[in-house]
Amino acid sequence: MKQVIILGASAAGISAGIYLKRAEIDFLIISKDIGGEMLTSGIIENYPGCEVTNGFELTKKFEANLKYYSIEPILDEEAIKIEKNDKIFTVFTQKNTYQSNSLIIATGSKPKTLNIPGEKELKNKGVSYCTVCDGPLFKNKVVAVIGGGNSANEAGIMLSEIAKKVYVITKNEFMKGDKVLIQKLLSKENVELITLGLTQEIIGKEKVEGIKFLDKKENVIKELVVDGVFIHIGMKPNSEFIPKEWNILNEYNEIIVDKFMQTSIPGFFAAGDVTDIPFKQIGIAVGQGITAALSVIKYLRSLE
Amino acid sequence: MIKIYTTTYCPFCRMAKEFLKDHGFEFEEINVEESEEGFREMVEKSGQFGVPVIDIDGNIIIGFDRKKIKELLNIK
Numbered sequence: 138m139k140q141v142i143i144l145g146a147s148a149a150g151i152s153a154g155i156y157l158k159r160a161e162i163d164f165l166i167i168s169k170d171i172g173g174e175m176l177t178s179g180i181i182e183n184y185p186g187c188e189v190t191n192g193f194e195l196t197k198k199f200e201a202n203l204k205y206y207s208i209e210p211i212l213d214e215e216a217i218k219i220e221k222n223d224k225i226f227t228v229f230t231q232k233n234t235y236q237s238n239s240l241i242i243a244t245g246s247k248p249k250t251l252n253i254p255g256e257k258e259l260k261n262k263g264v265s266y267c268t269v270c271d272g273p274l275f276k277n278k279v280v281a282v283i284g285g286g287n288s289a290n291e292a293g294i295m296l297s298e299i300a301k302k303v304y305v306i307t308k309n310e311f312m313k314g315d316k317v318l319i320q321k322l323l324s325k326e327n328v329e330l331i332t333l334g335l336t337q338e339i340i341g342k343e344k345v346e347g348i349k350f351l352d353k354k355e356n357v358i359k360e361l362v363v364d365g366v367f368i369h370i371g372m373k374p375n376s377e378f379i380p381k382e383w384n385i386l387n388e389y390n391e392i393i394v395d396k397f398m399q400t401s402i403p404g405f406f407a408a409g410d411v412t413d414i415p416f417k418q419i420g421i422a423v424g425q426g427i428t429a430a431l432s433v434i435k436y437l438r439s440l441e
Numbered sequence: 442m443i444k445i446y447t448t449t450y451c452p453f454c455r456m457a458k459e460f461l462k463d464h465g466f467e468f469e470e471i472n473v474e475e476s477e478e479g480f481r482e483m484v485e486k487s488g489q490f491g492v493p494v495i496d497i498d499g500n501i502i503i504g505f506d507r508k509k510i511k512e513l514l515n516i517k
Contacts, residue, residue: 170507176452193452213508261491261503270451270492273474344490 138236139165141433142228145243145375146210147173148419149409151199152426153241153433158206160434165235166210167228171203172196173245174372174410175419179269179291184419192269195419216244216378224404224440239404239436241429242379242392246372246410246417251283255339256368263345263365268292275365277301281348283336284369287314290322292367297325304361306334306350334359339366374411387413398429399436406433443468444496446483453505454493460507464516 141157143150146168157164170176178192187195203210214230219240221227228235248266250256256264265271268282272295280300282293285307293305305312305322310332312319322328333353340347340360347362374391385400387393392400392407394414399406408429409422443461445468447454461468471479473492486501487494495502497513510516 172452172456176456179450191450191452193450193455196452196456261489263490265491267451267453270448270453271490273448273450274480274490274492276474 138225138238139163140237140437141165141239141241142167142226142235142237143241143243144168144216144228145173145245145409145411146171146203146212147175147196147243147245147409148199148422149245149411149426149429150241150243151202152423153243153408153430154208154210155202155206156427156430157433158208160430162434162437165237166203166208167214167216167230167235168210168212168244169215170212171200171210174247175199175245177267177269178419179295181419218378219380221402221405226404238440239433240406241398241426241433242376242405242407242411243409243422243426243429244375244411245422246374248368249371249373251336251368251370253336253338255341255345259339259341259345259366262343263341263363264339265365265367266369268295268367268369271365272296272299272367275300278364279362280304280365280367281306281336281361281363282367282369283307284371285309285313286369286371287318288369288371290314290318292369293322293328294318294325296367297322297328300365301327303328304331304363305329306331306336306348308333308335308353372410372417376411389413394425396428397432398425399432404436406436442496442498444471445469446471446473446479446487446492446494446496448472448474448492451492457493457495457505457510460505460510464514466514 141164143166176192176196181190218229279302281304296303335351338349391413394412406429408425410417473480502509
């Protein structure tokens with residue numbers, strides 16, 4: 138039985154762990170991996186204290202923070218169910234159960250899928266959610282980026298340096314996100330922006346051969362011949378294991394927290410991208426993780 | 442014998458390489474961004490394009506699947 142269990146070992150979870158360790162709290166971190174989606178970030182230029190870094194380097198730095206404090210997370214396990222009975226939380230993973238007085242959920246988010254024909258079937262056969270990983274394999278090929286925000290902007294820019302031709306398809310009237318990125322994207326000669334385009338199908342047998350999209354301007358289905366499809370349509374929170382009847386999730390399945398990172402259930406805290414915070418940023422996740430840790434410490438004292 | 446198929450900046454490839462190094466295993470790295478032949482070999486072995494692909498004595502692991510690597514290499 139632990140005082141606290143932290144679920145997730147990225148920006149929020151690790152930051153919480155550091156503060157709990159320093160307060161000599163008996164806790165456990167359980168996570169599928171270290172770094173989560175942060176690891177797949179390309180270049181990072183907005184995390185204070187690091188002028189320029191990337192997802193890999195920053196994850197390694199967070200990992201070093203854990204080593205410094207001799208915090209050993211339990212990896213390769215994920216919560217599949219949680220329960221609360223008489224002020225005690227039970228976390229069920231694929232192979233074990235753990236108990237604690239309080240919980241900090243810092244499980245982050247994962248890329249949304251389009252849920253269209255061909256997407257699942259052609260995953261890793263030209264369909265990718267990690268441009269940093271798979272982009273370089275499309276040298277001189279034709280690719281499509283699906284999405285209308287910053288990660289689509291970044292993916293389009295990166296691919297424009299590699300591929301022969303890049304279609305960026307957004308369902309919106311224009312690209313959203315950082316102006317600097319949008320301008321850079323649109324300045325690329327081999328990038329063609331398709332607005333008001335609803336991607337409907339990814340075509341191909343052994344590998345991606347093309348896509349079909351609805352052109353809402355002309356209200357016709359169009360087809361493009363492409364070798365790769367990079368999907369960047371946003372993220373969804375990793376909150377499936379939280380019981381619906383607890384009523385702490387909003388319409389996007391994000392955990393609703395107050396300024397102490399406390400949910401409406403005593404002893405149950407959350408931090409980072411899994412919460413309903415409007416801005417999903419590494420720096421914000423760090424601050425939320427610290428807030429959650431300090432709030433948990435206060436909560437544990439109230440139990441004594 | 443361990444072979445790992447990678448691209449230069451793929452974070453999961455770097456994680457996988459560090460994991461193997463940390464546990465004292467030697468491996469041959471094939472950067473499929475630079476080697477077309479390596480890319481073909483990877484696709485043949487794994488039936489897909491995603492990196493990393495790890496070949497441990499003929500057992501093919503797609504992605505940085507720590508659990509499977511640990512099983513195959515008997516890492517506790």
